[in-house]
Amino acid sequence: MPEKTIESINIKRIEILDQAGETDEALMPSLAEADIRCLYELLVLSRAFDQRALSLQREGRLGTYASILGQEASQVGSAYALEQQDWVFPSFRETGVHIARGYPAELLFAYWAGDERGMQAPEGLNIFPISIAVGTHIPHAVGAAMAIKYRGEKTAVAAYFGDGATSKGDFHEGFNMAGVYRLPVVFICQNNQWAISIPRERQSAARTLAQKAFAYGFEGIQVDGNDIFAVYKVTRDALRKARDGGGPTFIECHTYRMAHHTTADDSTRYRHDREVELWKPRDPLARLQSFMEKKGLWTEQYRAEAEARARTIIDDAVKKAEAMPRPDPGDMFTYTYAAPSSRQRRQQGAL
């Protein structure tokens, strides 16, 4: 009997916008000038939030914070492809997704300052609370997609996580169920090369993370995560496929965590500066700026205005967050159950 190949896979990598600001016109998604400006301003706002959060943390005004520096295009580009009714299940490093979806910045500051009221998404915004537990929220996105499919809605679900999460059991259990039931869910991995101190190649012996999807019967695709057009296009296509009954997609955004894991971490203990230096020219903001300059959409004045607008929003958000009255200890009991037990009521009275 001759040996036969019964399965082979191809992993695509999509790149549209290069470092010089040139685009592949065949792949370029149709985006109006207003969309491109909006994407740029969301990148600026995300970075402004991040930088303010880092400085507030150093001043002791925020607790531990996880920086998104370098990953803004993966976050803003994918979130921009979502429709209002779509669901988002974020991990803890998706501030750019929150901002792109219109999550109030003051609530994000409040959350990182240790106030749980920051995790209450406004009505009409289907964004789930941040999951600190790594990867265990992936099955939740799967279940939400099951509910959507059951009701026959034209809605999709996006689950965000990092490269570390792909090593967790719940990643595999969630992917497996998503494949078996062909659910309207898009898995978006920000492969930022580091899970705290463990590099990507110690996370998995697989050549790409994207290829993991094929074991579960659906497509995995790698995208240049610092290229906002590529991220936007791949996510938009995957969301459309999901809404049209085509099942799940796994998107590996190949990007880089420029900062420490969190403000409580010191990455100089485990990675070389020269690696960080290598990624600096790939900055997602600079790349979009080069593109816009070529198209006549970007000037120094525009940058200054965009940054000033972002600063105003962030200043205002910090003020609002810091002006919030301290949370009531009673809140601990209010939200444990729909109605507190008699024992809880006595404990509440004693606090």
Place this chain on the structure above:
Amino acid sequence: MPALNMVQAINLALREEMRRDRSVVVLGEDVGKDGGVFRITDGLLPEFGEERVIDTPLSESGIVGAAIGMAVNGMRPVAEIQFMGFIYPAIDQIFSHAARIRSRSRGRFSCPLVVRTPYGIGIRSPELHSESSEALFCHMPGIKVVVPSTPYNAKGLLAAAVRDPDPVIFLESTRLYRLIREEVPEGAYTLPLGKARIVREGKEVTVISWGSMLHKTLQAVDGLDAEVIDLMTLNPFDEETITGSVKKTGRVVIVHEAPKTGGFGAELSATIAEDAMLFLKGPVLRVTGPDAVIPLPKLEERYAPSPERIRKALEEIMRY
């Protein structure tokens, strides 16, 4: 009224809840075509279809995790884990997520989920099929823990659990599944979660138990003026009924089959010490499983509290 066993009563509760509310779905390993390893979901697939009776991959964390996602998105999933010993891979989902979603989202999202699982010894099953780990779940705020003891209360409690806005762990004694029959009305009724029932009134001693141990307790109290409380919900538990009874009798025996150390009896005992110490005539006694790994069938009857062991504790406390 038909006389049903516990399997039939739970099946009827699921069927009626699914007929009443289209957002109620069941999911788990073998729950569809096979009707579940204990036949609890038998006949649901032909009536409700595979969109609502979902055979899942072998994936405990995935099942509970997906059920959480459904629950936060408007469904009322009832997930089955085939044996309590297999629930441990899903504990991360239950503790880290189901229990905290209401709190984490400040009430924006809730998790109206039921996880049903058979528990306990008594059907001569292999290793990890006889667990009675209810105390683990009772320690976690945000979830409710319910243990029915008869077909009638199983049906009413399960209907209440399905309608409850919070996650409920619903523990079904394998030993009781086919042991007893009683009249169970058709048509929906619920029994309130968090309320105990006084099965037998008495003045001399209070015996507290739940699930299958209730029936062993009832065998042990013959001829004594004992008040028997079936706790039914372990978290939140009915402190008022317990304290009221203890103040009347002054003597307490707690019976459970789980290991003694850190068992739920310890919580009850401590609560009685805090709230009714001065009414006690003697120590609060516990009759429990030993602090040993739950054995294979040849030793399981030695492991579980027997009516004789319960009787001995009752005789001891009556000397005070």
